[in-house]
Amino acid sequence: MPSLKDLKNRIGSVRSTQKITKAMQMVAAAKLRRAEEAAVAARPYAERMEGVVANLSASVAGNPDAPKLLAGTGSEETHLLIVATSDKGLCGGFNSSIVRLAREAIVRLQGEGKTVKIVTVGKKGRDQLKRLYGGLLVRHIDTMEIKRVAYADAKGIADTVLEMFEEGEFDVAHLFYGRYKSVISQVPTVQQIIPAKAPEGIQAPDLKGAIYEYEPDEEEILKVLLPRYVGVQIFRAMLENAASEQGARMSAMDNATRNAGDMIDKLNLQYNRARQAQITKELIEIISGAEAL
Template sequence: MASLRDIRKRIKSVKSSEKITKAMKMVAAAKLRRAQDEVRKSKTYARRMDEVVGRIAKRLELQGQAAHPLLEIHESLKRVEILVLTSERGLCGAFNSNIIRRSQRFLAEKAHEHDEIRVSTLGQKGFEALKREGVKIRKNYTDILNRPSYLKASEIAEELASSYLKDHVDSVYIIYNEFKSAISQQVILKQILPIVSAKSVEDPVDYLYEPSQTELLEHLLPKHLTTQLYQACLESVASEHGARMTAMENATRNAKDVISTLTLQYNRARQTSITKELMEIIGGAEALT
């Protein structure tokens, strides 16, 4: 049986851990509120951008005009790129492991369909996990998700679009956690090149455009790609904070349970020790009489 000193040390250690997890929960909750605001504002813009691009693309298609290269599906689908979004840090529950499992399943499913699958990562945890599994990482974009910005998303989108237009890749997918609530995140696998969501508009309204529809689409499509990528980054960050807040809340609750159990164990051990001492005193007194 553990000594009273050992139990006291364990209680002190667990209480120290409880303070840390409680503080991390509060920090994650504060960051989550800000991240939720960013997601909400960006989501409205992304949805409207998708509608506008889809309307113009559909109108050009109905008029028999050539589609923009970013909308065209390549004849061969030999080379595919997947962009995996994880976190830079851990202690966020199953946030990263869910993404890694989905990425591995994607690689297994597509292995026989394509000659080459290129993998890029946003987030150190995804880079480390996939590398341990023997996956060759084309590029790891560092320090992007700590503070997502439209400019950084634009640089990545420009690089991906350039690869697609030069036929270096035939399609590009992105895997990320979509924010649902603090306790719920959904893993999303989404194709971002060629741009397919913009073709889903039915019976588009015929507006008058200045400049021409073709020029407008030429200008909007790169922004559309950037917006989709930026939105995914914001969703991933909000999901990370939600997952970390939940994980730290569970850890704090578990710490309280452990402290309660150890305290009970300590009291019992102390009671046993006191009883033993009393018995020794009584035994000694009886021996003297």
């Protein structure tokens, strides 16, 4: 039976933990609003970009000179997995669920006899994947310094990836990230970025019978457009990730705060019972002492 003092100390420590989780939840909520706004603001660009890619890829389909970023290298031997996670923990299962999705992909690809290479963006993903697949990690991109995701950051990552592609280090690239749906729901998502796959459901605009003119020609435009497309996809993934991370942290911390509250209630009850028991004991002692006289 813990003493009254012990119980009091425990209540105090749980209460201070609760204060921390509560503060973290509020910070996450404030950051979430900003991250969500950024993610929403980036959507029009990404969507229009997809439209343009869909449009152009339809017009060069079947052309043997089509750029490799669109048509692929012709083989599918080496797969690059870009795994984007957060840098900080305490956000529930957010990172683990992205890593799990990546791990399933690795197992599947290895089962098919393909070579897998991994690039991690964000510290948590690297930590988790290093244990199991340390040998497959080819590069890590540190995002610790980034406070607010800017397009330039995503462009840097895209340039690294494109350089690797130019040097023939991989044939197919997939991007893993957590798509933000709502505060309580973040969906781990995988997306193929190289060769660029025109997303389904996007239709080329209706030209009313007119013919598209290109300046310079289609191939020149594609040469500029496709690297940008990769950059935009990575940018979007990073923004979605940032929003998802805060959302996941908010609900994780909300749970923690509630659990701490339950615990405090339970400990308080225990404390009060112990106190009452002690008072009763003292009274019995006094009364029996008085009776003995």
